[in-house]
Amino acid sequence: MSDKPTTHAAERVYRYTKDLIIRGALPGGRLISEGSICDDLGVSRTPVHEAFLRLDTERLLALSSRKGAVVLPMAPQEARDVLEMREAIEGAAAQRVVDEERTAPATLDRLRSNLAVQAGHAAAGDLEAFVEADEEFHRTVVEASGNEIAGHFYALLRDRQQRLRHHLLAIRPDELPVILTDHRDLVGCLERRDADAYRDLLRAHVARNRGAL
Amino acid sequence: MSDKPTTHAAERVYRYTKDLIIRGALPGGRLISEGSICDDLGVSRTPVHEAFLRLDTERLLALSSRKGAVVLPMAPQEARDVLEMREAIEGAAAQRVVDEERTAPATLDRLRSNLAVQAGHAAAGDLEAFVEADEEFHRTVVEASGNEIAGHFYALLRDRQQRLRHHLLAIRPDELPVILTDHRDLVGCLERRDADAYRDLLRAHVARNRGAL
DNA sequence: GCACGCAACCTTGCATGCAAGACGTAGGCT
DNA sequence: AGCCTACGTCTTGCATGCAAGGTTGCGTGC
Known part of the structure; x- marks a missing residue:
């Protein structure tokens, strides 16, 4: 040692x-x-x-x-609580990304290149790598908002979500294309500067996750 | 000692x-x-x-x-960050309160009695007591959601907001009636089970706060 | 006057020792 | 048998000691 x-x-x-x-x-x-x-x-x-x-x-x-x-055992409603907070925080972040003229282009670039990575892992069927890129996608949006408190909270949520995933193993390979499409559409919302649409789509996206848990 | x-x-x-x-x-x-x-x-x-x-x-x-x-010094955008998170978390909480049939009535009772307390402090011009009741009002909504993570995050935000208030002293006595009216209207949204209206109103309510900071 | 190096001081990181609270259990008493 | 007490053990809470890294300032050489 x-x-x-x-x-x-x-x-x-x-x-x-x-x-x-x-x-x-x-x-x-x-x-x-x-x-x-x-x-x-x-x-x-x-x-x-x-x-x-x-x-x-x-x-x-x-x-x-x-x-x-x-x-601490996971509360029965823990998955719901975590996803609800993720949705709230990321939704607010998307709003800010849309509002900020300056940083938006760089953020979009990063998201688009992340989409390419996701597509690669999805095609290769590498579930673990895909999940990691998935997380990075959402984290990118939150961090792009520049709200450090949001970033801090989001990191805490990530730990709990990981714990949930280890227990209630989720995400079937055949769901990857749907998730990927969701992500592409989310980026589309940001490109159109439509935060409300982002929120709606995010809600559906997260709801799909919940079904898996 | x-x-x-x-x-x-x-x-x-x-x-x-x-x-x-x-x-x-x-x-x-x-x-x-x-x-x-x-x-x-x-x-x-x-x-x-x-x-x-x-x-x-x-x-x-x-x-x-x-x-x-x-x-750590307060970041220039700290007020914005804190209020943005408050808004996101409380908005999600309101959604859940509206969705849950069982707990809603008890929550509404607590909020209505809190409104009475606020009105009393406003009439007496007791700013400090009013601020405390104000905080309790919003905390009640968040805790009523039953999302413990939300409650935890909200408590962290409260510390930071208190710090902001001590520095950028805000809330003029003549604003009390407006705030009180906002709170009454927020309760009204919950009574009508209209979470979207709650969110919109909350945004305006928080924006007024931001102006004060 | 200026740059460099060394030494004294300050800080924290961690190991250890001791005391006190919480349980479980064995023993005595009724 | 049943209950109650006292003790032994496990746990943490905190004080203290020591070592190591960082900073500052002074003295020396140029």
Whole structure:
């Protein structure tokens, strides 16, 4: 293990534990203690404690004083909540992208090149790569709005959505063309500077996702 | 100081420091070290460190390793960003409140009684109490949606909005009636189950706020 | 006067030690 | 048998110590 701490221990612990939760290795309801993670990673309790605090604020862990931490189970309506927020935030972002004359062209360029990437992965049937490009597509729109708070929120949502996907495995290969078409149409809305149409289409697009979950 | 730690030290430090930032006692750009807060509150560095980490994830502080923490200044567009997110989240919440048959009546009752409180404070000219009722009004809508993620995000926005208000002091007493009328109309939209009208009105309502900032 | 380097000071990151709260259990008492 | 208490163990909360990285300012050489 010549693993030089190129990054802080607390950060490593945070990512490690979050990954365990998101991937489902630590199922919801499981009680874990700081000590168990210490043993896993060979660090002291301090960085583990910090990581746990962070996961607590992200509502992935529920800390309870002197008793331990329980992995928060996914609420029954979690998928709905997450998608609803995604829709709200991305819709607002699209509005802003449409309103801002200056940044719109660059954003459109980025989206169009992302569409090409998506098309490539769809044709190759590479589901995992497609999902990644899919996420990047939507993230691009949010970040293009320039609203940093939106970007921050969206990142938090992404973690939860990933967790959902690991559990309720979704997206069948035959849905890829539909998704891709949706994305093309979304870009079309931005080109026409029609934020309302973007919102409507996004709602339908997200609803399709929900069906899959 | 018989101040028994009825609440954890880390929590006290968190609130204390966040309050300093929100109230503007610690202006944006100020460099602070953990030690200075330790001296203020008479605790060791550990809980202060934890509080700083939390403020860092909330983007109120920017930690930089072994250099200290700087109070993040408000971005020039911060007001716009915050209000835009408020609008997006509350709009989605209103949609859900309208859609849910069961919970709507109870929500409407709570909103109507809140309106009465607002009217009382407006008549008495108690600006501070009115602002508090105002915040509770909107929070009620968001929480009524039952979307916990929305509630979480909204709480984060509230901190930032409070900070903005402390800096760009807003809301003139003569605006109270207009705000109150807006709130009444918003409730009216929910009664008519018209989420789109709610959104439109909310946009205008928030825009008025923005003018004040 | 100016550039460079070194040293003292300041900061945080993390390990460790100790104390206190929460549970589970065994033992004694009724 | 049933209940209640006391203890042992597990957990975290926080204080403290140490090490390492960063910054500043002074002294030296030019």
